[in-house]
Amino acid sequence: MNIAILGCGTIGAGVARLLLEQGELLAGRLGAAPVLRHIVDIVELEDPRLEALRSPTIDTVLEDPSIDLVVETIGGTRVAYDYTRRCLLAGKHVVTSNKDLVAAHGVELLELAAARKLRYLFEAAVGGGIPVIATLAEDLAANRILSVHGIVNGTTNYILDRMETASQTFAESLAEAQRLGYAERDPAADIDGLDSGRKLAILAALASGRLVDWREIPITGIREIEPGDLALAESLGCYLRLVACMEAREEGAASDLRVAPTLVPRRHPLAVARGVYNAILISGSEVGDTLLYGQGAGAAPTASAVLADISACMRTAWSPAVALRWEEAGPAGVLAAAFRGVLRPRDDQTRERIAELVEAEGLDLEPLSDRSGKTVAWRRPAAARDGVEDLAGWFCERGVERVNWLHDLADGRGD
C-alpha cells in the first residue's frame, strides 16, 4: 500500500518516521510494509529523509494513481476538509487524527467515503494511542452503549493534577503546562473544554450512530477552577477532573451529554488518569464497565493510532459491514439532565446569598463545611425534591453567578 501524508507537523512527522523506521515490523505483521511516497507541506522539512519526499501541493498526490491511502494531519476544518474531500473523490482512503474535522463534517465525509467503497478512519482523533474508536466501533458490537465517561484532554488533566499535587493556582499550573509543551500558547480550546466537547461528540456518535453538533453540548471548562475547588474535592475523597460524559436514555432517543469539572472518587476507575494521561470508561449492556487508559496525545502515541488505521485498511477490504455510518442528530440530540453534584461559591458574598436562598426557598441542598465548620459548598442530591430542574439557571436569574458547579460521579448514574 502506497501512502501520502498531508501536513508534516508534529504528528505527521511522527507518522512518517514510524513508516520509515518500522517497515520490517509492519511487513512481518501485515504481509507487506506500507510505503511512504509523498509528504505534502508548504514548509521545508528539517529531516532530510522527509524533505526528500516533500511536495508543496496536493496535486502531486491527487495525480499519482499509485497512492492508495492519504494521512491527513493538517488539523482544522478548512484546508483539511477540502483536501479530505478531494482525496476521497480521487479514490484514496483517508486516515486522520483531526478531531475538529470529524466532529464538524464526520457525517458527510463518512458518507462520501462509503459511496466510493473507501475508508475514512480516525482512531487517532480521540485518546491518542488508546484504541477507543476500535473498541466502540468493533469490539463492543454486541453491546448497547449505556454511558461513556472520559478524561479526554491531557492539558486540562495535567493542570488540575498539578493544582492538587503542587498546591498551585490555575494560572501557575497553566504556565507550567505551557513551559513543558503540554499546553498551547493559546490554550482556549483545551481549558474551555472545546477539545473535550468535540471528542465527546465523536464518542457519542460511535455509541449511538448519530453525530450531534458539538456546539449543542453543555460545556464548562476549568478556567474558573480555584484552589478552593481542589481542597473541597480532597475533603470529599475525590479528585477534580474535566470529564466528558455521555449517558444514554432509552434507545434511539437523545443522550445526556456534558463536559464539566467533575468530582471523581479516588477509587473510581477514572481516577487512574493522572498528569497528561487520558482514560475512558465505557459501560456496555453486556460487557459492563470497561476502561481504556493511556497517553492521549504526543507524536508517537498518535502515530501509533494512525498506523493502526493504516493496518486496518491493509488487512481488510471495504465492505458495507466495515463502513461506519452516522446520521446528523439535529439540535434535539442533546438532553441536559438535572444537575447532580456540588456547587461552590467563589466569593463570600455569593456564599451568603446562596445560604439565604437555600433557607428562604427550601432548596434541596445539603451544606458542606470546611474543618472550621464554615459552610463552603452545597451538595445537590441525585433526586432533589424542590422542583427546581435547572438549578444553575434558577440561581442565575437571582443574580447568583460566581459559582463553580462540580458534577459528581459518586452521586449519579455514572458511579
Added chain:
Amino acid sequence: MNIAILGCGTIGAGVARLLLEQGELLAGRLGAAPVLRHIVDIVELEDPRLEALRSPTIDTVLEDPSIDLVVETIGGTRVAYDYTRRCLLAGKHVVTSNKDLVAAHGVELLELAAARKLRYLFEAAVGGGIPVIATLAEDLAANRILSVHGIVNGTTNYILDRMETASQTFAESLAEAQRLGYAERDPAADIDGLDSGRKLAILAALASGRLVDWREIPITGIREIEPGDLALAESLGCYLRLVACMEAREEGAASDLRVAPTLVPRRHPLAVARGVYNAILISGSEVGDTLLYGQGAGAAPTASAVLADISACMRTAWSPAVALRWEEAGPAGVLAAAFRGVLRPRDDQTRERIAELVEAEGLDLEPLSDRSGKTVAWRRPAAARDGVEDLAGWFCERGVERVNWLHDLADGRGD
C-alpha cells in the same frame, strides 16, 4: 452467517442468548444478523428456545454445509481439541473462549485454520469482555511490545482484595468467593496461578509471535499468602495482587515471564482492578503505557467478546494479513530475571535464620520493620551487588523455605 455453539454451559448459553436477543442491533451494525442454527450438548437445556436448537452430537454441525462458524465453549483440551480440528477441517471458522486449548494447541490450530483460509479467534480467552486480544493483534500493530503486566484472574484478585479490605484469612476469603460463585469448588487452577499462566502464554504469544509452553513459566499462586503479607503490602503503600508479567528482552530473544504475588503501588495503573475485575497494562514502543480494564469473567462479558470475534468474521474476509501466526518458542523461550521485591518469612524461626544469613553472608537485602521496630521482611534492590542471582534457590539450599516472595512493580522495569 450461520452459527453453531458447541457446549452450552454458562458461557455457551450466554452467547446463545445474545445471538437470539440482539439480532436487530447486530443486523444494524453488521449488515446482517448472525443466525444461531445448532447447539451441541449432551445434556437437556432448561431454556426452551435453546433446547429447540440442541443436537446431542457434533455430526449435525459437521454435516450441515450452511454452518459458517462454530463457537467452541466446551472448555478443556480433549473434546474441545478434537471438535475444533474437525470443524476447521470441515471448513468452518472457530471462535472460542477456551484459554486452555489456545495455550496448549494454539500454534497448531492457527496453522490449520490459516491453511484453509479460516479464522481461529479467541478474544474471550483472556480478560473476558476486555478487548485485549484485538488491541495486541491489531491496534498496536506498529509497536514492539516491551512488556505486559496483567491481573487476569478474577478469583485470585477477589480473594486478595477481600483479605485486605475485610481482614480475612485466605481460607475465609476463598470460602466467600466460592459461596458467591467467583471461585470453583476445586479452585486449584485459579489460586495456584495456572489459569493466569495459560493466559500469560497467550498474551506473550500475541506480543512476540511465539507461544511458550505455559508449563515452562515460573508460577507462584496465592495459597500461601497470609494476612501478614497484606499488612506488609499496606505498610509499603501497595496492594498485593497476582500479576502475570511479560518483559521483553532484545527483539526475537526469549522473554522474562512470570506469575507471582506482586506488590502494586496504590497509584500504579494496575491498582484500578479491585474485586473480580481484571486489568492489563501494555507497554508499547510507540504508544507508551496503555491499560485495559473490565470484567474478566462472567457469562455476559465473555459472550460480548465472542460476539466481537463473530463480528470480525462477518466484517472481514480471510487474508494472510488477518491470520495470526505463532511459532513454538521451545523450552528456551522463558527467561527468569533476578528476583526484585520483598521476601517475607512465614514464621519466626525462618525470620531468625534469614537475619543470620543476611548478616553472615553480606546479602544485599534491606530489612523492613513493622511499627514495633521488629524486622518482618527484607527488600531486594533492583540491582543487588552480592552476586546471588537465584536468591530463592540460594535460601532453599540452606533449608530456608517458608518464605513468601512478593514481586514489586515499584522497584523494577514494570514501574
